[in-house]
Amino acid sequence: MSTVTVDAHSDDHAEHAHASGFLRTYVFSLDHKVIGLQFLFSTLIWFFIGGMLALGIRWQLAYPWAPMPILGNLVGAAEGGQIAPENYTMLVTMHATVMIFFVIIPVLAGAFGNFLIPLMIGADDMAVPTLNMLSYWFMWPAFLLIGGSFFVEGGAAQGGWTAYPPLSVFASQGQTLWLLGVTFVGISSMMGSINYMTTIIQMRAPGMTMFRLPMTIWAMFITAILQAFALPVLTAAGFMQVADRLLGTGFFLSDGATANNMAMASGGGQPLLWQHLFWFYSHPAVYIMILPAMGMVSDILSCFARKPLFGYKPMVYSISGIAGLGFIVWGHHMFVSGMNPMLGMSFMVATMMIALPSAIKTFNWLGTLWGGKIEYTTPMLFAISFVSMFIIGGLSGIFMAATPTDIFIHDTYFIVAHFHYVLFSGTAMAVFGAIYFWYPKMFGRMMNDSWGKVHFFLTFILLNCVFYPMHILGMQGFPRRLADPYQYETFQNLLPLNQFMSVCAFLLVGIQIIFVINFFGSMFFGPKAGRNPWRSNGLEWQAPSPPGHGNFDFQPIIYRGPYEYSSPEVEEDYYPQTQPPPEKAEESSV
Amino acid sequence: MSDSNNHSPMFDYQPALPISNGKTFMWLFLSTEIMFFAALIGTYIVLRFGALSWPSTHDVHLAEIWGAVNTFVLICSSVTVVLALEAAKKNNPSSAKGWMLLTLVLGTVFLGIKMFEYRAKFSHGLYPQSPHSQIYEKPDVYYAQAVRMRLLDLKKSLLEKTERTEAEEERIALIDKISLDWVEPAEKAIRKKPDSPEGRKLLFMLSDKIYPRASIHDHRAGANHAAAAGPTFTLASTAGDSASSAHPVGLNDQHPWLRLPIMIPGGNMWVSTYFLLTGFHALHVIVGLIAFAILLKMTLGPAKAGLIENIGLYWHFVDLVWIFLFPLLYLF
Amino acid sequence: MSIQDEKSLQHDDHEGHGSTSLYVSVFIALCCLTSLSFLTYFDFWRNTVPVGFSRAFMLAVSCIKALLVITFFMHLKWEANWKWMLTVPASLMAIFLMAVLVPDIGLRMQHASYERMIYAAEVPADEDTAHDTDGHDDKAHSPSDKAEH
Amino acid sequence: MKHFWTFLFLLVPIGGVATFMVAPYFNIWLPKDVSEHGQTIDNLFMFILYLTGAVFIATQFVLIYCSWKYNGETSKEPVSFSHGSHALEIVWTILPAVTLLFIAIYQMEAWADIKMRPPDLKPIVEVTGRQFNWDFRYPGPDNELYTEDDIVRTDGKLYLPYDETVVLRITSADVLHSFFLPNLRIKQDVVPGMEQIMWFKATEKGEFDIVCAELCGWGHYKMKGRVYFVDRDEFEAKLEEMRQDKEYHASRHRRG
């Protein structure tokens, strides 16, 4: 490959080697590992903020209109700590925005994607490091815009994270900032995803064929494709909404639109247009938010079951299937939106079919556990719980995919239950697991396993207490995004259950302190990890912990797939990808 | 985006594609661009062909000729980029530079024409919505009112002058005449009996007098104009359209200084989509021009061929988008 | 393995695909196709050719032009099979997106509410039977509200 | 406690099923259904609930079995070194595929009935969502909407005859809302600029909530209404009463 890049600057290398300045090393670093960690820290901080916003929501649902202690001031409630109705919608909107655009997407693609891709394929860095760095720094305008929008007049966006016009077109200034912020996140993800694709296509170590890639990399690859094709549509739609708000165009306003009893002269468009364009991105986006987690879970499961991943190729095909089908199901969010019922029917069939690749993945995970020798480390516990929880979240998706039932459960807490099960109990738990798993590689030290288990135990119990009851709330028709649902006689009996859930939610956020202490404490006091503390096969574990500049201190050459645990060919129960087969062992020494 | 960003690799790799990273990157980027413009163009298509009414190019001062010229200019620039690449490959930096410069110039010409076209729109008050927009979608009381206010404004500023020329006196006379003959009867009729057919007809005639271009398109089946118009009323524009291609002339054309509000059914949606599509295309052109300017600073030998090729790919894509925008916006 | 790749790379780079004369002929073809758009200037064309056909024709011309640019200027003619991987899915998806927008947005006037219809700017008929109760269009236009101030 | 984690994961299916078992005793369940098509939806819901419930229990128990049987601390068996099984893959592709296709086809009829086969009736009322109220316009004696004798009510109370199919015309005056009748299993977003119809047949008398189920601004939470299902006679009488009620008499204008 070195012959391809004919014009590599000769001074480039020197610059890398003498990267001594603090700014160059830690802030505007071109090193994918540093960029990955920057993403990780930023997203953890936003995770905390998103959690606080969730507590605001839960407080209002448990004790409607009661002044909120302490938090009230933090989450921008009115005087006296009471949450005004418009602030409630703001909380909901910003909670979802922060969680999705600032936590889940950047932590998966940004943090783990950046950190792991070059390490796992045997590259020294990304294909275009400069753009990689920019992809992190383009998050900052978004952080500032959306963080700042809390302080503008009228507060942050209040149109729901789906920002449906016409409401969002008439909304206060915060909505413009929201749109711009999301656009910046989009630009950042774009740069990242094209970079990942190029890197994975072109920069794999010799011997690392596509079908020897770890599932994590496959998932990141497919995710990048999803992002690359879906995001531009959201960006275009976002610009159109900005134009509707600022320039008086009428893409999403119908003729004769009125707002706040004022007429709008612009019009001619159609509110449903936004929904189509938005979900064209945001449905693939939900898979962007789960595929990398699935990939990482596959790696962790196989490693601690000490057993090859069951059905590697079907797994790969099913991820690709999810990606392909993911583009033709977006209409399932719009079954009752006024969409043409014929379209609804075809989207329903496609949605049903998308459960199929997920089913294949689920069964293969179970097959991986079957007949293994399971080590219950913290990452493994999170990974198993991912499988268990994803099944719940996925199965509730079937109810909604069935169009007639969706008429009833659309926009109720059944939906809220569904996506928290896939997003929080699924992805976020997988992210916790991945942090415990790759922490030694990131920082060269182990996290405390016992405290990790305590953290897992409490999180697991509490999250089920918070989110499982939402199913039956939804069954009763309890609507989403309602500041005071107890206005309706029908829902008054649900208050005690909501209070229980809220208490659990508060505890859930509270006990995360265990994780925070473990995370930061282990950086300084954790036991030193060797290169391969988990006795794992992955290529990344053959590099030093933490890997230095250029990642590997040897030329990686790959002999097999990443899941050859307990192979009869070797003594140990693992068989690293770089270890030459026995007969060749003499020729090369690692 | 370009090879120059690449660092020197430390290891051997096994690339899947027989092309450089830069080119892979560019092609992937272009496929995302396809989706971006698909969203924009798709929006335009569905909004336009679902609209009840849509202005014809003449309604909105869109001249096909400029679109065609711009198409030609972009095609030329595509050729010059290709030739620059060939020259660079053959190690002929000065000729490559020449072609590149020509490309830059052509791109600038494109933008110049685009600017000229935009100016023409703006000078007729074709903006999206308020505050500058002069577009009204239908002639109603508010339209008449807006015409009256504009006339009053014009008159006031003319009267403020202490010394008026002959021409200015004539202008005042014209303003008075319009007010008396057209605006007032319409407003009176509609006030006397809100929404009476007579009043609405007078309003319609007022708008037709000012800007007789609100032509009817055949896809406007629901509106059923012709039938409703009957023998008592013929749109100047329909009359003009079928007989000859000569543009019907209204007050605004005869006296450009009037700049009276104009009635264009579907006009707001037209400006929205027109500026959206051409605006984003123009942005892409500008990015391309910046890239060319940067290239021009380098020695364009074979070492830079990869870079030129990648930027060329981008430029061809911009050209491609225009190839589709031209018929969609100008010829349909 | 990498040796082999390098070979193919070099092969790719040195293959002299396309010559100046080819590019010039493509250019001339493109110009000819562009000039077809002037057909709309002729009364004959406008009066005899149905709009639908005219549109299809113009779009077909564009597609041919696009194909010419893609195959020759963007060198796709000489590229390996990856060209399909990188271009076809995106194009298919783009078309699919547009197609799905048609029933809801393209045909939105089939469910048009009254507010929509009063925007049609109809020429008033002599007897207005359809809308004899639709009094107030006052929500229809706000710029005029502003003009008052 | 070598099997501590197995017991923890065992809590999932137990708790999961138990929640759905005890919920009815706390009166948390599908609300009372008073519509004809609602029964179809409820049946479908319960069908999917049982089906997914079975899948849920089965998969969880496989998971639990593995976590117990193949616990590294206790398991003496050697690891089975296997990369997968072709036959199994095919089985667990086809089985869910068939199940899913079955669900998909099974419900098409219901969807078509609810959304695609409008009865040939004139709208009995027009519902308009506006921030933050539901307005109702009855056609009055001449059975035509938008005529002088229309009855417009803005008090959020909707009267409808029960035991007959009624057609509603629904639209919005400003932003999106969603006309949600939990007890009738009816939900339809109302879109400005778009007129839609929906139809249903109530099977019981009584009064029920009308909920706005689409975020429509700060007052979204209080945008509620009531629907009253009464006899046909009572309905006529009520209409007459409303018509006499000058305060609520139709303004001549369409959008008040």
Ligand code: HEA
């Ligand atoms: C990570 C995110 C994620 C994932 C993976 C999914 C996965 C799925 N989702 Fe979900 N979804 C969301 C995030 C996600 N979703 C979000 C955020 C929303 C709400 C947005 C908003 O409105 O704010 C939403 C909303 C949503 C709706 C719209 C509801 C509404 O608003 O009315 C629908 C409707 O069809 C749906 C369906 C599905 C389906 C069928 C799957 C499938 O992919 C699930 C497949 C998995 C399984 C089925 C389980 C495993 C399989 C087996 C054990 C095999 C056997 C199973 C059978 C035979 C049934 N989702």
Ligand code: HEA
């Ligand atoms: C990834 C996505 C994600 C996550 C993780 C969460 C997490 C949570 N969500 Fe959220 N939620 C959404 C996505 C998410 N949510 C979306 C998309 C919506 C829909 C919005 C809409 O309708 O528009 C929604 C809506 C929503 C509602 C519905 C509101 C309504 O409709 O009225 C509720 C109500 O209970 C809720 C609650 C919670 C709770 C209690 C949590 C808890 O699980 C939160 C727990 C938080 C933590 C555990 C964080 C702890 C902090 C750390 C671990 C950081 C450590 C820090 C350092 C190391 C520095 N959410």
Ligand code: CUA
């Ligand atoms: Cu109306 Cu919510």
Ligand SMILES: [Cu+2]
């Ligand atoms: Cu979805």
